Amino acid sequence: MAAVQRIVIENCAIATVDADDTEYATGHVVVAGDRIESLGAGRAPEGLENVVRRIDGTGHLATPGLVNTHHHFYQWITRGLATDHNLFDWLVALYPTWARIDEQMVYAAAQGSLAMMARGGVTTAMDHHYVFPKGTGDLSGAIIRAARETGVRFTLARGSMDRSEKDGGLPPDFAVETLDGALAATEATVDEHHDASFGAMTQIAVAPCSPFSVSTELLTQGAELARRKGVRLHTHGSETVEEEQFCKELFGMGPTDYFESTGWLGEDVWMAHCVHMNDSDIAAFARTGTGVAHCPSSNARLAAGIARVPDMLAAGVPVGLGVDGTASNESGELHTELRNALLVNRLGAHREAALNARQALRLGTFGGAQVLGRAAEIGSLEPGKLADLVLWKLDTLAHASIADPVTALVLGAAAPVTLSLVGGLPVVENSRLLHVDEDAVARSTRAQAQRLARITARA
Numbered sequence: 001m002a003a004v005q006r007i008v009i010e011n012c013a014i015a016t017v018d019a020d021d022t023e024y025a026t027g028h029v030v031v032a033g034d035r036i037e038s039l040g041a042g043r044a045p046e047g048l049e050n051v052v053r054r055i056d057g058t059g060h061l062a063t064p065g066l067v068n069t070h071h072h073f074y075q076w077i078t079r080g081l082a083t084d085h086n087l088f089d090w091l092v093a094l095y096p097t098w099a100r101i102d103e104q105m106v107y108a109a110a111q112g113s114l115a116m117m118a119r120g121g122v123t124t125a126m127d128h129h130y131v132f133p134k135g136t137g138d139l140s141g142a143i144i145r146a147a148r149e150t151g152v153r154f155t156l157a158r159g160s161m162d163r164s165e166k167d168g169g170l171p172p173d174f175a176v177e178t179l180d181g182a183l184a185a186t187e188a189t190v191d192e193h194h195d196a197s198f199g200a201m202t203q204i205a206v207a208p209c210s211p212f213s214v215s216t217e218l219l220t221q222g223a224e225l226a227r228r229k230g231v232r233l234h235t236h237g238s239e240t241v242e243e244e245q246f247c248k249e250l251f252g253m254g255p256t257d258y259f260e261s262t263g264w265l266g267e268d269v270w271m272a273h274c275v276h277m278n279d280s281d282i283a284a285f286a287r288t289g290t291g292v293a294h295c296p297s298s299n300a301r302l303a304a305g306i307a308r309v310p311d312m313l314a315a316g317v318p319v320g321l322g323v324d325g326t327a328s329n330e331s332g333e334l335h336t337e338l339r340n341a342l343l344v345n346r347l348g349a350h351r352e353a354a355l356n357a358r359q360a361l362r363l364g365t366f367g368g369a370q371v372l373g374r375a376a377e378i379g380s381l382e383p384g385k386l387a388d389l390v391l392w393k394l395d396t397l398a399h400a401s402i403a404d405p406v407t408a409l410v411l412g413a414a415a416p417v418t419l420s421l422v423g424g425l426p427v428v429e430n431s432r433l434l435h436v437d438e439d440a441v442a443r444s445t446r447a448q449a450q451r452l453a454r455i456t457a458r459a
C-alpha cells in the first residue's frame with residue numbers, strides 16, 4: 001500500500017471553529033490523505049514523511065471550508081428578473097419560466113452556481129431542486145454530475161411540488177408532479193445516488209418544496225420515505241407573512257404547527273428561512289433539534305423580514321447559512337452571507353449584541369455541517385476530520401490594514417481564495433477553479449439563459 005501523502009500549510013492565522021473557538025495567530029495545518037492530521041501554533045513538526053507539498057500561508061487565514069445549506073441551482077439562468085417583488089408575486093412571475101427548464105439548461109445552471117460557490121470558498125454545496133417538468137431528462141443526474149466535476153462535496157435535496165393552482169397552491173398546473181410520481185422519483189434518486197459513508201461526496205435529502213406548493217400527503221409520506229431510507233428532510237418554512245396567512249387559512253394553524261402535524265420537526269430536518277417564528281416555534285425547533293438555513297440576502301431581496309437568529313442560537317437551534325436561489329440573490333456567493341448575516345441581524349431587536357464575526361463564521365461552517373448532519377466529518381479544523389479547508393488571502397489592499405483576520409474575512413470585502421481543499425484535494429488555487437473552465441461556463445450559462453427566455457416568450 002502506498003504511504004499516505006501529506007500537505008503542510010504554515011505561517012497562516014487559523015480559525016479552527018472547534019467547540020472552544022480555538023485560534024492561532026500564526027500556525028500550521030498538516031493534511032494527510034483526505035484528513036486533517038494535526039494543527040497548532042508555530043511551524044509544523046520536523047521529520048514528517050511523504051510531504052508532497054509545503055505551502056507558505058503568510059498573510060492568510062485558514063478556516064474550515066464554507067458549507068452552503070440552501071440553494072436552487074437552476075435559478076442561475078433566471079437572475080435579474082422580477083427584482084421588485086415580494087415572495088409570492090415573485091414566484092408567480094417566475095413559475096412559467098421555470099416550468100420550461102430542460103436537462104441542458106439545468107446542467108449549465110448547476111455548473112454556474114457551483115463554480116461561483118467553489119471559487120468563494122464553499123467546499124460543501126447543496127441544491128434544493130423541485131422543478132421537474134415532464135419529459136425533460138435526468139435533471140438530478142445532471143446536477144450531481146456538475147457537482148462531481150467541480151470537486152465539491154454535495155447534498156442534492158430532491159424537491160417536488162404537487163399542489164398547483166387548481167388545489168389552492170401557487171404554481172401553475174403544468175409545473176407540478178403527481179403525489180405518487182414525486183415520491184417514486186425521490187426514492188429512486190436516493191437509491192441511485194445517496195452515499196451514507198464517512199466522507200461521502202454525494203448525499204440525497206427528501207425535500208418537498210413548501211406548504212403552498214405541496215400537498216399534506218406529500219409532506220407526510222415524504223417524511224415517512226426519508227425515515228425509511230435514513231436520509232435527511234429539507235423544505236422551506238415560515239418565510240413570509242403571506243405564507244403564515246396561507247397556512248392559517250388552509251390548515252387552521254401556523255407553519256411550525258403544520259410541520260409538526262406532518263412529521264416535519266426532528267433532528268433529521270432542516271428548513272430554509274424560518275423568518276416568522278414566535279417564541280413557541282423557536283422552542284419547538286430547539287426541543288426537536290430541527291435545523292435552520294438562514295438566508296439573509298434572499299430574505300432582504302424579497303422583503304421577507306429578519307429571522308431571529310440570536311434567539312434561535314440562544315435556544316440551541318442548529319443554524320447554518322444559505323445563499324438561496326440566485327433568482328433572489330444574484331451574487332450566489334456564500335462568503336458575503338457571513339457579513340450579511342451579521343449586519344441584518346444587528347438591524348433586529350438585539351442590535352450590536354445580535355451576532356459577532358466569530359458567530360457569523362461559525363454559522364457558515366460548523367452550523368452548516370450540523371444542519372446537513374455532517375458535524376462529525378466537516379465544519380471545523382480538528383485532527384481526524386476531513387481536510388475541507390480554505391486559505392483566504394488577506395494581505396492585499398482590501399484587507400491588509402484590518403486589525404483582526406476573522407473580522408477581515410467577515411466584515412471586509414469578499415476575500416480571494418488562494419487554496420481550497422476538499423478531502424485534501426485542491427479545488428481552487430489562486431482564485432481559479434482547477435477542474436472547471438470558468439469562462440466556458442459563463443458563456444454556456446448565458447446561452448442557456450437566452451434559450452430559456454426565448455422558449456418562454458414563444459409559449
Ligand SMILES: [Zn+2]
Pocket residue numbers: 070071072236272324325
Ligand atoms: Zn429557497
